[in-house]
Amino acid sequence: MDQTHALHDRFLRGLAKSPGGVAIRAANGELTYQELHELALSWAGSVLAGAGSPKAVGVLAGKSKEAYAGILAGLYTGITMVPLQPAFPAARTKQMIEAAGVEALIADPASASALDQLRAEGVDLPAFFPDATDTAHRLPRPRAVAPDDVAYILFTSGSTGKPKGVPVIHANTDHYFRLLDERYDFGPEDAFSQFFDLNFDCAMFDLFCAWGCGGTLVSITTQAVRDLPAFVRDNGITVWFSTPSAISLVRRLGGLHDLDGLRWSFFAGEAITCQDAADWAAAAPGSQVENIYGPTELTITVSRHVWTDDSARIAVAGVVPIGLVHEGHEWFLRDADGNADVTEGELCIAGPQLTAGYLEPAQDEGRFLERDGLRFYRTGDRVRRADTGDLLYLGRLDNQVQVHGIRIELAEVDQALRDCEGVEDAVTVAFPVDDSVELAAFYTGTKVSPGLLARALSRTLPQAVLPKRFTHLQEFPLNSNRKIDRTVLTRWALDR
The missing domain is CATH 3.30.300.30 (ANL, C-terminal domain)
Incomplete structure (x- = not known):
């Protein structure tokens, strides 16, 4: 059965290219592609043997090497994987577990206290602290999945006080990463920063761009940001991806210079100013700087703008444009009366990266609409179309904001x-x-x-x-x- 659509198949491609290469370098150690593959097969088998066939498996882990093995193991089970942030309040994590139907947990050793807090909140699920020597239930290969099976569930904020679960299917990620494969020249010699927490959708970019090409994923620590030039140099990082706020942090710490090893620099998660983009480009002169944009409901990112000297000329209020929507998608700008406007309005997008809706259908109300036989997502972002065709970000229409x-x-x-x-x-x-x-x-x-x-x-x-x-x-x-x-x-x- 063809599995090229499966998200975990990207790791298998990297494994074929670089079996002895380093797949993940975290603060507590590193794992090669072959080691990570073997661990994930063993851990996936242990979960299935110990919990039957759970509806979903949660990965309660920080950015340890075990966390990355847990993410891959969750995908290898062939069921839905749900990244959970151990630093989040237990009551909030409980809401996510219940909404996603999580029936088993993979945890790393550092998350034991978070698990205890969940127990205190009444969460009674089988939890696995995988051991590298536990191979009794090792799967022979990752389990097969269909294109419309849910690969993972991420959560965004909900105005009712409950997080909104977004199920992302393998077909969504397949379109996304195929497009990136055509766009970028990533290879086994590249080392990718892993800045985002694993429950944030941009982390999926980090993991599966790196693993899809056989490159090395390098977890970014607090210490790394304190002396970023040295960290980039010592780890051979060539691809950087973070929120724009990291730029001002690095600047304040005196590290916005000598980032010569970078080939690609990506920023997403919040608006990036032209000044920050220009400063980063000056510090990393060999790097192409891109603003990539997209809500979770549209699978990681769905547009991009390549920073050039002309970007500031078309920008509004000193904010870098969000650029052009990915190929294969339809979009329009919706005015206050709900009609299409050729120049300015709320950005609405339809296409293969659009998820089916929230876990709770009642939360879809007001966020999705039907037009010309297509289902569109209302981003809540007000944009203007420039003469160049680029979309210019003007701000939010609602009370949703990005904080850190x-x-x-x-x-x-x-x-x-x-x-x-x-x-x-x-x-x-x-x-x-x-x-x-x-x-x-x-x-x-x-x-x-x-x-x-x-x-x-x-x-x-x-x-x-x-x-x-x-x-x-x-x-x-x-x-x-x-x-x-x-x-x-x-x-x-x-x-x-």
Whole structure:
């Protein structure tokens, strides 16, 4: 049975090209392609033998070498793989486990405490801490999958207070990576940065671009960013991919220079400024710099803009264009009345990278639409079409923001605050700080100490998106339409 559509088949291609080459270099060690393949086959067999045929397998692990083996093992089982972030609050992870139908867990040793916290939340699933010597149930080969089988499930923020599960099928990733194979000249000699957490869709770019060509995946540590030129040089990194906020961080740490070994530099997850793109290009003169864009619902990224000296000329508000939509997709710009506009509006996209919808169909409402016999995803991003054909990013239409690379609905933070004792109503706003974004929360009801509110929110929200400021109000400011005036609240957040 032809399995070239399978996401894990990309690893097998890398294995054939570079069996003795390093597949992953993490802080706790490295594994060759052959070693990683053998581990994944053994671990996948152990899961299937110990848990039967679970609906989905969760991988609860950080960026250890065992984590990458767990991701591959989950795919080798032929069932749905769900990356889970051990640093997330246990209550939030429990929501994801229940929504995705996870019935078994693969965990690395460092995630034992996260597993204990899940147990305390009532999660009682078989958990596997794979051992390299456990080969009793080793699979002879990865199990076969169909193109429309779900490869993995990732979660985005939901305005109702519940994360939204996005199932991505093998056909989605097959189209995506075939396009990248045609576009880029990646090979076994390349070393790829692995900057993103494994529950973030951009991490799939890292893993399967590297593994598809037989290259080396290098996990980026905190120490690496402190002296990035040395880290890039010592690890032979040629392909860099991160959020744009990493640029300002590297600049502040004095490392935005001598990145001569880079051939390709990619940025995604949030808007990138022309100044940051130009500074990175100057620090990495041998690298092509690209802004690649796409929500999780459209499989990792679905457009790209190649940075040139002319990019700033067409940019709006100093933000790099998101460029051209991938081939094979249809798109249009939707105006406020729901009609197509030739120049400006909400970007809506249909095509082979579009996922079928959320795990809970009720969450599809307002995000997908039918037009000309096609199903489109409403990105919520307002864009303008330039004379060059490039799409220019103008901002969000809704209350969804990117905070430290994590996509969050402000309404989800509001709801979490309303659930705190003493809080009657709450409004969260985003404001710029040092080329990044932070959150400020305003609430009514009984005045509560910021520490108590932060601790309460940390049970359900990732640490990175906790509001940095909490302000108690007797009442919210209202605009002329008698609605809460977010503009005023944002100004207050900036003033304070």
